[in-house]
Amino acid sequence: MANIAQINQEVQLGLQVGSVLIPAISGIIRDIKANRQADGSIEYVVAISTGQANLDKAATNFTDSILAIDAQLADVKQLTNAAKVAGVLHNPA
Amino acid sequence: MKKLLTLVLILGMSITWGSGCKKQNILNAPPGVNVQQVANWYQATGAMLTVSEIAKEGPPVLLSLYQAKAIDTEYYVAALKLMKDFDNGGLHAVTVLKASPNNFSASVKTQVYFDVQNMLTAVADFNAQGGTHVKNPAALQTFSELVSSAKLALTLTEQLSGGN
Numbered sequence: 467m468a469n470i471a472q473i474n475q476e477v478q479l480g481l482q483v484g485s486v487l488i489p490a491i492s493g494i495i496r497d498i499k500a501n502r503q504a505d506g507s508i509e510y511v512v513a514i515s516t517g518q519a520n521l522d523k524a525a526t527n528f529t530d531s532i533l534a535i536d537a538q539l540a541d542v543k544q545l546t547n548a549a550k551v552a553g554v555l556h557n558p559a
Numbered sequence: 560m561k562k563l564l565t566l567v568l569i570l571g572m573s574i575t576w577g578s579g580c581k582k583q584n585i586l587n588a589p590p591g592v593n594v595q596q597v598a599n600w601y602q603a604t605g606a607m608l609t610v611s612e613i614a615k616e617g618p619p620v621l622l623s624l625y626q627a628k629a630i631d632t633e634y635y636v637a638a639l640k641l642m643k644d645f646d647n648g649g650l651h652a653v654t655v656l657k658a659s660p661n662n663f664s665a666s667v668k669t670q671v672y673f674d675v676q677n678m679l680t681a682v683a684d685f686n687a688q689g690g691t692h693v694k695n696p697a698a699l700q701t702f703s704e705l706v707s708s709a710k711l712a713l714t715l716t717e718q719l720s721g722g723n
Contacts (some may be wrong), residue, residue: 510567520608521657530648534618535643542625542636 599663600656603671607653610678613705614649618640620705629698636686641685648678682706 618639625635652674659667686706693699 524608524611527655529613530647531614531646
């Protein structure tokens with residue numbers, strides 16, 4: 467039996483991946499267990515850290531990405547304007 | 560990029576919800592909230608964290624492609640704007656999840672599912688335009704890994720929020 471506080475620590479997802487060993491994702495996967503099935507296949511049970519703290523981290527990641535995008539858009543706008551002044555197109559690729 | 564490759568490897572494999580889940584009983588669930596709703600909430604938060612980590616990799620990947628002149632300015636700007644749509648969808652989904660702790664109710668599912676659909680649309684547009692704008696095979700490979708990771712991670716959330 468577990469209470470919510472315990473479940474807060476991990477959620478388990480099942481990945482059916484044949485005989486391929488799943489590598490851990492740093493910071494997300496807490497544990498991986500291999501269970502051999504009756505038909506010979508191996509089922510991997512992956513425990514993933516989740517919870518309110520992860521939502522905070524996810525919000526930070528999305529926000530950081532938006533800030534980076536805004537900065538990059540500002541840079542390209544500045545470069546494009548400078549190129550127009552200089553009479554050349556930037557990064558015609 | 561190594562992280563992206565790892566995610567592609569893991570998430571690209573067939574995912575079977577529930578078959579590998581250990582049964583857990585919750586003693587102190589709030590009134591009117593069942594065990595499955597709580598479990599789904601935690602699974603969705605985990606999926607959104609994965610999606611957000613991929614999203615964070617997006618801008619620097621695009622910048623490197625742009626600086627290497629593997630993509631033109633027009634596509635670079637368009638792709639950044641699509642990424643921003645993607646991030647805004649994720650941020651909203653996270654806000655919805657945070658507002659309803661421990662409970663992935665029908666209302667939360669509907670809202671998160673809507674956000675995920677918008678994010679998938681952004682990824683599809685991003686991918687469709689990239690196919691014609693990314694200039695060399697190595698850059699296309701990098702681009703494809705980013706798109707695949709985002710799609711597969713979003714699928715995790717979509718399966719949950721789709722009401723399965």
